[in-house]
Amino acid sequence: MTVKFMPFWFADVVKSEEKLSRLASEGLMLTGFKPYGLFTFEQGEAEQVRYRIVREKKCEGKVPKRLMENGWVKCADSKHYYIIKNADKKTEAEPSYKSWVSLYRTLQTILFFIICFFGGMLIGATAALIENIAEGKETRILSLIIPTIATIIFILIYCVLHNSNKKVLAKNPDAVRFDFTIPEENFIYTKEQEKAMLKSKEMIKKSPFFWIAAPDKAEAMVEKMAAEGWKFYRFDKLGQDFYFIKSEPCKLRFVVDFQSEISEEYIALTKEDGWKLEFASVTKKDGYCIWSREYTDDEEIPELYSDNESALNHAKNYLKKMIIPLAVDVILSVLLIIWCFTDDLGMTPFKIVFIIFMAVIAVEYGFFAVKSIGYYSRLRKKSEEI
């Protein structure tokens, strides 16, 4: 038995799979695996096989039947992973890389914030150092070393993951790309054409302030505009500006759908049901998608939810995504204001500005939280009517 420790195997899953295939061609057959990087091999006859490391949260090591019917054989599994091999170069059923795409994307997002944190530290330390030098005070270069090294290391890890993500995306060309908020196909006109249309009033823009606090009002606004001959064209990249183009009056259903996770399957299923994706939030975890669908007088008004339970679940997702974060922000702002009044440091001009700033945040977020609660109760009421 041979044991190999490869702690960074997940950083480039395609490379790790190629390595397993190479070892098999040398007679080392994989028999065991632990996610922290322990791979166990038995010496056997050399084989030309392809390996695939599949990550699937819900699978618990179980290989889907269709893969087994296509000659895939399980070699090892552990928790949310299983490793399978196949002697054929291509089969009708190939394991998907989509969960790897999602993992790399999540890790990249986390790393982005870590890089921002250490980058900020680095900027702060550099500014302090320059100030000390200018004032002729004692300077400590050491304070720069930790943030510099950390920033470089995390940038390098980010680049490795970016490269790995590109590799798995190349292996999964049909996958729904998640690096967008507006699908590319929604941009029918060029920027110049759009500018000209806006100027000639063939296209108009509306920007309802913080419409996400009451999405049903925005839905109704878009549906009314469509009935009046202003069809929804597209959003801006942040989902704040609504663009409409002059067209024949039509019946349009426009819905904002909150999901605990926006998955490839969810998008594919809803598209196949006849809906057009207008927008997907930047956060795919606890995020939202905006869908539209035209219908005729003979058809029923299309809805995403046809049963009470799922509609209620949608309302809960909204609660999680909007109301809880808003309420937390309001509470934090109020607590900070109380802390400013109760500490022993006295009132300084900076503190007064800070209190005013926090008070504005508390009032503004409080207002949106109340609006959101109104929408949540309307969603609940609607789900009871289904």
Place this chain on the structure above:
Amino acid sequence: MTDLEKLIKKHLPMTETAFYILLALNEPRHGYGITKFVAELTEDRIKLGSGTVYGTLTKMQKDKLIDIYDDSDKKIIYEITDIGREVLKAEIARIKLVYGNILSQEASLK
């Protein structure tokens, strides 16, 4: 109480939506395939919304009533598991019982 009994207790009586979705997965099908199957079977009486299908599938998979048959494409194909089949059979038995009771009492209804 066994795990199966617990699941039967949790899922019965089933909503019409859950019943038809589980019934549709007696054969491997993807989300939209389920919608089409249910619409055909009920002669368009039940038109499942895509949000409903997606949410129900996620919940059923969590409870191991269904399993992934094929996920090589972006459309995941599901099928019923042995546990799911037992839950479905229990629901069918319950509906038959209700139906029997209706037949025996229908005549007395004015």
